Amino acid sequence: MTAPLVWACASVSEAREAGRNQTIVAGKRPISRIIGLLLPALLAGASSAPAQTSRSTPPSLAPLSGDIAPVHDPAILRQGNTWYLFTTSQARDGKGLIHIRTSKDLASWTRAAPVFAEMPAWVKDAVPGAAGIWAPDVQFLGGEYRVYYSVSTFGKNRSAIGLVTTPSLEKPVWTDKGLVLRSDASDDFNAIDPNAFADAEGRQWLAFGSFWSGLKMVRLDPKTGLRSAADAKVRAIARRPSPGAIEAPFVIRRGGYYYLFASFDFCCRRSESTYYTVVGRAKDPKGPYLDREGKRMLQGGGLRVLHADLDAARRFVGPGHVAILREPKRDYIVYHAYDTQARGVPTLRIQPLGWTDDGWPVAL
Template identity: 55%
Template sequence: MTKGFSARSAALMLAAVLAACSASTSPVADAASEKSLNAQLDETLLPVHDPAIIRVGDTYHLFSTGHAGEKAGIIPWRTSKDLVHWTEEGPVFVQLPTWATERIKGTRGLWAPDISYSNGEYRLYYSVSTFGKNRSAIGLAVTPTLDRSDPKFGWIDRGLVIESHPSDDYNTIDPNLFHDDDGRQWMVFGSFWGGIKLTEIDPATGKLKDPKAPLQALARRPLDPDPVEAPFLIKRDGFYYLFISYDFCCRGTKSTYYTVVGRAKAIQGPYLDRDGKPLLEGGGTVVLHANQDPQKRWVGPGHNAILRDPGQDYIVYHAYDATRRGAPALRIQPLVWTKDSWPEAR
């Protein structure tokens, strides 16, 4: 809110906008009318780390990182009608896939899921790894429906999609599937090592289109280690936008995570930030940062997904709550676009 712009003026303006948009198809319009989504979220909704989200009809489905032995289970699944009140649907997996524990020794959970709909099924990609190592893999689970009451419902694990080894300059975690306008599908992934990579996916199978095809580098930082991960791609007004997280997560209130963006005219890049600096040289325009919170409560905002609702985009991410000893929590903010087509979280 700009200086001198009163709360009463803001309320009157918002009421006028809501009245003009009374036919909006977004179910969160009324919920967000009095205070922000973040202010309304259930603060006991913990933990939520690495959120992925999809809307099906009038229901939002949220998936996140989960470990064996945790109460929420392996890839917790929650649903909501308004992005504020969430219902636990149970975990996607009751136990770790056998292939995952055999290939990635010591893994205890499945990280950083990604959810999308393709070829008549919902596809949930997930990461298999151990902290700080690039002996990792990305797997795929599918179901024809997310309606648990439908007889067709049921998660089926399709196993390995891509993996990395200590000799590789990349780390196969944090997948995000992107559907392009021409029907082609792409996966961005990566964490540390050589940064963010891109590979093409076969829409029919959800697996690699060509396992021997070289990976395309999209973003990296000239640092050692190379703290860049959690890519998410969208397309808008002729530009591809690559959101990524910089610095360090998973340290509670000591986390330094933050979210940046760059854009390109081609999916393979080059991605540049608002100042024209390439993401391959450590560029990035800040979208989310702990310094944006005047209360200094929410630390390390990152690992975002972009929810594209009719008439409104949202940035969905986790941050660490300083009032709860750094517990990771779900955060959601409207994403608005400047006149020169850059995203800002509001």
């Protein structure tokens, strides 16, 4: 198939200049009031209409401010009373690799020290020419914070996923564990866009993939976070018929189901980006994942959760590469979208995530 164009922002330094000090402004009505008005209608229409068609303009969680652009491929996690956001980074930016931002309220974001000062040594041999670290994923597993990250070059599947860990995010001491998984021209998949999760039985999995033959999954060793030696099988979990693009899996477990979020179509084209987010679910973490109409994600299925067409203001386009933040009282969907009022800079977006009576997610 035709190789993809890009996955990371085409000009990070230019985008940062365009997006510096950009602020996302929520509507004037209080978020609790908006959700209170929208949610009953969503739930009432859940059994007869697609989840995304039964709501009006989705509100922002709160006015987002600070260092929120450029932000690409966000991953998020909370330790104590601080949220930590990890994003794609490029070596040419000169500010380290795997950028981190922090917030005390999910609204105001400040840059913190990056994970790496420079590219890990093992990358030079594994992926020659790699000049950035893409699409990190952060999870608390095995009693430590594990950040999975990917290295690649544009349009090729000579790629690799690595792992770096720390016992704490408040005062991190990073230990790079090196290679977890790799791909090359002999493979029908691309080893980028990792997402780790644990199933109900305590097994740990790594979902990953971008373009090529779609999204895959491998078992992890719970003790080390590295790929399981006992089960090395690469399992397919989602794909789209060519030329449809799919990437960036994110899996959560809720109410007896595993939900697989994925990004369709094309990112990284600024205001011309066509990225959007879909979801399917399965009783087994290995699948099959089905959408609301019963179509398998291995056959291109997926219920729309985020799409530019669902934003009446049409300011932010190409919403995708999501992470789901699970808080005690509410879930949130965290993603990047391209700000048409700031030359298409990729910008952090956060919305509450509601659930219909029949168990499907709705970005509020």
